[in-house]
Amino acid sequence: KAGVTQTPRYLIKTRGQQVTLSCSPISGHRSVSWYQQTPGQGLQFLFEYFSETQRNKGNFPGRFSGRQFSNSRSEMNVSTLELGDSALYLCASSPVAGFDQPQHFGDGTRLSIL
């Protein structure tokens, strides 16, 4: 069974631009969650999607948004990029909604803002 796939693996953008990251969950998994990982703040929850609906959102500004498609694939978008948005963005999938079960992570997208 293929794991969680994130594309692209690396991205370089400049301040003010926007970016879209993609996540394909494990086949059969319907929940996708996103995390931002930085050396200073560690792993921080961004949001969770299940059945094309955002269930929960972390403490991030409105510039961070996402969506989920009918095939459970998810995208996250960051608009008006800032230097502080440089991070590793990880997504995780699980069969159903909620976090009382194993979350399977992809290898992330490394976003660098110049």
Add this chain to the structure above:
Amino acid sequence: GENVEQHPSTLSVQEGDSAVIKCTYSDSASNYFPWYKQELGKGPQLIIDIRSNVGEKKDQRIAVTLNKTAKHFSLHITETQPEDSAVYFCAANTGANSKLTFGKGITLSVRP
């Protein structure tokens, strides 16, 4: 609160020795506690997890213990090997199971 604290931040052990990593949590409603291993250039990989109705769980060289009263849980790795060197994260489901909150991570180095 929904904090998960992890200590120490770095740990170095000799190959063959045991390593213990401890975490504390603050959300009384947390009932699921996974541990992840992250290697360079990779995403976190689940290595073991424990639920609040269990006090201990073991999988070969890895074990996790949970003390609900004290709100802490620990990862135990026995007979460490160089390939155990990585960053280890503890986590707990928080906010009425609305998210996973992670500790800051610990860098484990196993000296050959």
